[in-house]
Amino acid sequence: MGDTEPKHHHGKLSSEHVEDNAAQTAIVDSKQGGWITVPIITASMLGLTLAASGWISNLIVYLIQEFNVKSIDATQIFNTVSGFTTLLPIAGSITADSLGCFPVITVSSFISLLGVILLMLTATVSSLRPPSCANKGSASCQPASNFQYWVLNVSMALASIGIGGTRSTIATFGGDQFDTAEDQALFFNWYFIAFYVALGLGNTVVVYVDDNVGWGWGYAICIAANVFGIAIFLAGSSFYRHAKHKVSPFTRLAQVVVAAIRKRKLPLSSQSQDYYLGYGGVSTEFELSGYSTPTRSFKFLNRAALRMEGDTGPDDSIAKPWRLCTVEQVEDLKGVIRILPLWSTSIFLSTPIGIQTGLTIIEVLKMDRRVGPHMEIPAGSFMVFTLFSTAISIFLVDRFLYPLWIKLAGRALTPLQRIGVGHFFTIIGMATSAMVESTRLHVVKSNHLKTEDNSVVAPMSALWMVLPLSIIGIGESFHFPGQIELYYQEFPASLRNTSTAMVMALIAVGYYLSTAVIGLVRRVTGWLPDNIDDGRVDNVFWMLAGIGVINFGYYLTCAKLYQYKNTKKGGTRSDHSDNSV
Structure with a gap:
């Protein structure tokens, strides 16, 4: 080009x-904004993200246990909802680019609150869910009525719409508080650390309450976190820069x-x-x-x-x-x-992650989740290992790897290089997931055969899942912040909100595509039966690793051809090209 x-x-x-x-250009002239807004924006994001992750992370288990949905079907619903929550930020960002971030975030926060309140009602009002069933997910369980599904779907839709108007818009709103690319990049790094910590809390604290105290109490925590996020965000309104577009x-x-x-x-x-x-x-x-x-x-x-x-x-x-x-x-x-081909390469980066998320929860339900004699990790909490791995890796990369790279290479790690490293770790994570699942299936078959003295082999420990999930987290610490930085710098200034939503959009497409891939695999192969002990989930992961290798080659080609246009150094525009990946 x-x-x-x-x-x-x-x-x-x-x-x-x-x-x-x-x-x-009002944002440049404003005396407001800067680092004073970071604690306020971060705290509001923590509350809203905790509320969102709290109900999404344990959705598969909720559908199986409370709505008598079969396991693979629950995974498909989860992927659809996850795609919905990550596709809607595009609509939210388009609106924010026209009306401004502040009103969009405010209205969306109240919509998400209404959705979580309805979810709590489905968990606490017996008439809004089907009768309990001892053999969860089996065909003998009574399914939910049309009205019960309607209430559930409306609650999830409202909560998802709320996420769509806040998640990427808050990130852009925070970036708009700064004048230089360096400050913006530093903000995004710390924003993502806080973001993943909030996701981790939702995957642990809320999920633990769901499984051990009650679903109603778990959703009550989500409501409280949502209210906290709204209150903090509104309280800081006098400190923000407000960029408006005619x-x-x-x-x-x-x-x-x-x-x-x-x-x-x-x-x-x-x-x-x-x-x-x-x-x-x-x-x-x-x-x-x-x-x-x-x-x-x-x-x-x-x-x-x-x-x-x-x-x-x-x-x-x-x-x-x-x-x-x-x-x-x-x-x-x-x-x-120009940037659309690069964006498309990340679709097949998000698809394996979406598939792994759903299948991992089903896998650990079949594994030994005990830690010590008195503690059992909830199945929905296992994704926290990815989240914490991402947060820790972002910190280590920002504090240690980047300075070391600059010292050795004489220049900073580019966004394209950062994304490329993320592709590599995602492929390794899929291959590791395949090997862990192969081992689990071997243990299951050993249980079926039993030993000569008729003793049963102990189930495989679910802690083996920590390794592939952590590797995926390391990959996310490179490619997600790298994409945010790339799109924010390279998109036109008038499309800053849309630039950060591009990451959410590709995640959404990835989740929807993961639903299609799982459906295709179920029709063409016998790898994904309702009881995964009779299937070959490991083959699914090997297939994803292979697709990742092909996609990585496509990414390297696009990255080599791409020319940076708006990358700023020290707050000035630089029309340079750096295609090294």
Whole structure:
């Protein structure tokens, strides 16, 4: 993807142009924001994330035990809900890019609270769930009625909508409190540490209460955490920077496509005066970058910025926004298009993780979860090993690996390199999961055969699952923050909320794809029966490891071809290319 050499354009910004861009640059002029907002934003995120992880992490067990759902079906429902909770942040971010983060986060927090309250009612009101069944998940258990499923689905939908409007939007809102890429990257590192700690608490404290005290009490903790998150977030409103946008950034991008199509027969020009730079003859973004003509990549779109008679008014402002766009608008759309191949590589990074999450819970239900004579780890809590591994790894990477890398290599680890390391560890994690499951199946078969003295072999300890889950956590500590950093830096400034939601979107696609993959495997093979002791879950993990290797090759190709456009060093724009991965 070659680009034209930058041509420096020197001009004076008109006061009208500055005022027109004030909505999108207000964050730079504001005296609010900065590190004083970090404890407030982090605390509110902790509360909201604890509430969300508390009900999601134990959903498979809740469906099996309280709604008499079969194990694989419960896994499919879990993957669907997980995909829903990670797809909705896109809608939340689109709304936030138009209305601002603060109102979206506030409204969404109250919606999630309503959803968790309804979930608690399904656990505490007997008429809202089917009768208890001794043989959980079997065909003899009475299924839930249509009304009971309706209430359950509405509660999960509301809670998921709430997550959609808060999870990625809070991350972007926090990043908007800072002026430099270094501060933003440091914030994202610590944000993710706190985020995974909150997920870990939901996977342990809430799940333990669910299993040992009662589902109603577990959901009550989620309600309290949600209320805490809302209260803290609203209490800090006077400290925040509030970036507002006059026009939806997606409308601006759509205008480029429409204008390029309408001018598709016009010949392109190499003269800067033939392109519209902005009101007053100059575009702020491109005066800073040094570009005065569109880049050569995706040349078809350049026609959207070609000036024609009647496109502008007497004062040189745009008269027909669906026929004429600024060069900056054109380049914003190109930036989104360029990064989509890289984004697509992470879909098959998220799919194995989604499949592993559901299958691991089913596996540990068949294993010995005891730790000592008096303690048993809840099945839904095992994912905490991934979360804590991620949080610890992020800390170690930030404090030790990065400084060591800079000392040895003479430069910082790039986002693309960080994501690549995450791909590698995910493949290793899938292979390790396959080996652990193979061992578990061997123990199960030994139990069936028994020994000569008719004694039964002890079930395999579920603690063996810690190894693959921890490896996956190490991979996540590289690729998730790396993707957030990459998208936040490379997306147009007007699409910052959408940039962080891109990570949530690929996780969502991964979860939905994992549901499709599991369904396909069930139809084509005998690897995933209702009783996994009679199946071959290990083959599923080996298949995912193989797909990961192929996807890693695809990623390396995309990363090698990608050129950084907006990476900032010390708060300045740098139009450089660093394709080493």
